[in-house]
Amino acid sequence: MRLYTNPEKSQWSEIVARPVMDAQKLEKTVRKILEKVSDKGDKAVKKFTKELDGISLKRLLVTEKEWKQGIASLDPALKAAMDQAAANIRKFHEAQQSEVQVIETMPGIQCWRKSIAIEKVGLYIPGGTAPLFSTILMLGIPAQIAGCKEIVLCSPPNKEGGLHPAILYAAKLVGVTVLAKCGGAQAIGAMAYGTDSIPAVYKIFGPGNQYVTCAKQLVQQSGTAIDMPAGPSEVAVFAEATANVDFVAADLLSQAEHGIDSQVICVTTDASLPEKLKEAVAQQLSQLPRKHLADQALENSKIVVVKDRETALQLLNAYAAEHLILNCEDPQALIPSIVNAGSVFLGAYTPESVGDYASGTNHTLPTNGYAKAYSGVSLDSFVKKVTFQQLSKEGLQAIGTTVTTMAEAEGLLAHANAVTVRLKTL
Incomplete structure (x- = not known):
């Protein structure tokens, strides 16, 4: 030190x-992997898993049999510890739920905001040098509380071509719907673009090395949301x-x-x-x-x-x-x-x-100085905040002149007309 x-x-x-690694070299390598996955799907994911992890896989998804056998082999003491951790994480994140509040900004004008779950989310769980099953609890539990319909999880396979029993148990505990044995940039690409085995998701979560972080940032450019740059x-x-x-x-x-x-x-x-x-x-x-x-x-x-x-x-x-x-x-x-x-x-x-x-508390947190602008993962990370509003006739009359005056000042007369055409009927 x-x-x-x-x-x-x-x-x-x-x-x-x-x-940091050489950024240009890193991005070039990762972009090549992502392009191959986008083009070849499962075939490319298996190819990179063999090249980079040294594991040949016939299938990417964990079967129900593998899931059951793995969970059955897990040490009961570790199961109990994971259950306790899950209960604490669930309690902390459930408290982040909030009631919808309808605000009357003016008589006849009601506005509110509602949390709606992101339908399809992807969880990346590192496992190269250590199976980070704790991250499944940190990501899967708030996804479950939020009400995400599809939870896809990718984690690199071990030397035997499987996943650690604790990863399998944690995945069941949080309601993972698709569990795949793949890691690195190829896993991020699979969740972003979709393959025959791994469905595309709307937002990807989870920490990883610089290859994973770079992959997340690149797929974000093509429309897949990410939690944060967590390296x-x-x-x-x-x-x-x-x-x-x-x-x-x-x-x-x-x-x-x-x-x-x-x-x-x-x-x-x-x-x-x-x-x-x-x-x-x-x-x-x-x-x-x-x-x-x-x-x-x-x-x-x-x-x-x-x-x-x-x-x-x-x-x-x-x-x-x-x-x-x-x-x-x-x-x-x-x-x-x-x-x-x-x-x-x-x-x-x-x-x-x-x-x-x-x-x-959640351990998926911003790194590399991003804590200056980013928050760690929370329940809010798995929902969209959608605003709603409803005006009565009286409400529109009360605010109409305000809107038309501002719209006309910006030169947006169609905006003004959308109000005026209604006011003329009242």
């Missing part, structure tokens, strides 16, 4: 930069002198183990913390089965020493982390100063892991 001590603001752009995972930790260094190290490594393109940052007001933190990270890293991934991610990561809380918060807002942990005294006092973050974890006993799995 690179150390910065009281850096000048001119260095901040370097500190907040994320590791490699990241965490920023604000740690003061009171912070337990082992907690901080554990939090950094919990994100670093996602993959080599993940990034972690620690911002501290304690000049003695960096050396202690490096020792704690090294000790914990040596015990991790995914240390080869975490170690490479740490090469992209940073420790920044600043003079005070105000500077720390300015830097953290500039970074706009996917996950932000405030490991300090009275973290709630800092809430008014946090304006850019995907999800915030307050205090020493709130590890980011609880949000990733089971507290109830």
Whole structure:
């Protein structure tokens, strides 16, 4: 991890930069995959699955038999844990539902807004280095609550050509209607364009590596909506002198183990913390089965020493982390100063892991600085907000002159006439 001590603001752009691939080369590769999938459908998806994942598949969809056998083999303790997590996630997201409110803006003019489920949604679940079945709960449960009619799920197959039993169980738990064994850009293309096996959807959700993120951004250009640009995972930790260094190290490594393109940052007001933190990270890293991934991610990561809380918060807002942990005294006092973050974890006993799995909040969050403008996934992500209005004769008479005056001033006389022709009948 690179150390910065009281850096000048001119260095901040370097500190907040994320590791990226050559954008032009990446887009060229992904575009080629998408074009093949659009043209050849299942045949192209199977071809790329063999080339990129090393798996030859006769069929892309999980059969009912595979589903049943996989679920039956799942450890009961893991089932119970997933059930508990699902209950918490469901409770948090059900509370986001709201009643329709009819607003009378003027006598005789009623306006309201209604949430209508997106009919067909696609969920992308990473599984290359770890089967992220928790993401199915995070995406599938709000889709289910919203009332989405078709929930298509794509996840890369394991070495045996199947899906992890926990993925199968989670998919059943949230009402997935189509479950496909494919990953990467080819899966995004399949859900965007549709194939013989995988139906096209209206909106695609889910995190992934830079290939997946690039694919989502490209299919968006051709009309398929996406949740957000959610790329490699990241965490920023604000740690003061009171912070337990082992907690901080554990939090950094919990994100670093996602993959080599993940990034972690620690911002501290304690000049003695960096050396202690490096020792704690090294000790914990040596015990991790995914240390080869975490170690490479740490090469992209940073420790920044600043003079005070105000500077720390300015830097953290500039970074706009996917996950932000405030490991300090009275973290709630800092809430008014946090304006850019995907999800915030307050205090020493709130590890980011609880949000990733089971507290109830959603873990599909904006990365790469997009937290400056994007929200994480919520119930609202799976619905459209459609507005309605109805005017009585009296309502139209009351507002008619206002509309015609404005329309005529813009030179849109047909707009004005749509009101005038009605007023003449009253």
